[in-house]
């Protein structure tokens with residue numbers, strides 16, 4: 189579906205200018221969408237950012253990635269002229285039912301645009317229906333709805349889009365970072381097979397599924413023999429991951445690689461590894477995804493071997509640009525992706541710089 193979508197997409201000069209800072213590939217739109225000019229609640233009168241009421245629903249606000257994204261989004265919206273008091277942020281507390289309830293409440297009290305980081309990506313049809321009945325454009329972020337949903341937005345010309353990354357790329361990049369270490373260096377026991385532990389995010393999540401699958405596929409495609417010693421769901425959380433890895437190490441004391449679907453879990457894995465007496469970056473290689481500051485520091489210390497940069501700064505800008513496009517009733521595509529970047533000791537400082545200073549750059553809206 190993603191591939192098909194990209195194939196029919198053509199570059200929009202308009203949105204390119206609006207969403208400066210992302211690659212051309214990521215800011216494409218379908219010509220078919222021209223017909224789908226948005227029937228928003230803002231239709232009758234000319235809206236300005238200062239009038240717009242924005243609802244932002246986050247699956248769990250204590251999630252490191254989502255909290256960084258949310259802060260960045262609010263900063264960007266305010267820069268673009270939105271009023272902070274018109275932005276309602278709702279912590280969905282990992283409950284789909286609660287998210288639906290709060291969505292109904294906010295729609296009833298009046299909202300012009302919804303940004304939803306869904307709790308359960310396979311239940312997004314209900315969220316979409318709710319927003320479409322109320323004629324409120326909808327921007328999904330970070331947790332990608334099912335392919336069937338995206339096909340429906342397109343075929344029914346719905347003012348609905350998804351902004352995030354393609355998790356397949358993250359997995360492939362993780363595999364490549366591992367390969368770059370060289371098989372002879374990783375195969376500590378010299379048996380010709382790479383023994384690994386997989387620490388996964390939440391169940392029923394696209395990032396979990398694709399990062400897990402594509403990291404291993406990349407190794408297999410390169411002809412590496414791999415053996416999974418253990419796997420578990422660390423739910424994107426440092427403490428849960430530490431527990432998962434501690435348990436795994438009891439049965440399998442000598443993994444060669446620990447692949448984690450995100451950085452907080454890589455930090456948890458690192459704790460477990462250190463407590464077990466193994467030396468991370470020497471006896472065993474840990475890899476994450478996201479490029480959080482805390483993980484980048486561990487990469488520079490040589491304790492984590494790499495990560496992939498999940499650029500929340502860019503994704504927040506894309507979201508703000510898309511909200512503005514909906515407001516101005518311009519054409520909006522059904523998918524905007526930002527690219528991941530492979531991060532190792534070589535470029536960790538540069539990425540740290542982007543994170544620390546990137547949000548200070550002046551963006552024109």
Ligand code: BGC
Pocket residue numbers: 251252253254330331395424449450451477478498
């Ligand atoms: C991020 C994780 C985050 C998760 C939340 C992923 O894309 O990499 O860090 O916890 O999204 O859904």
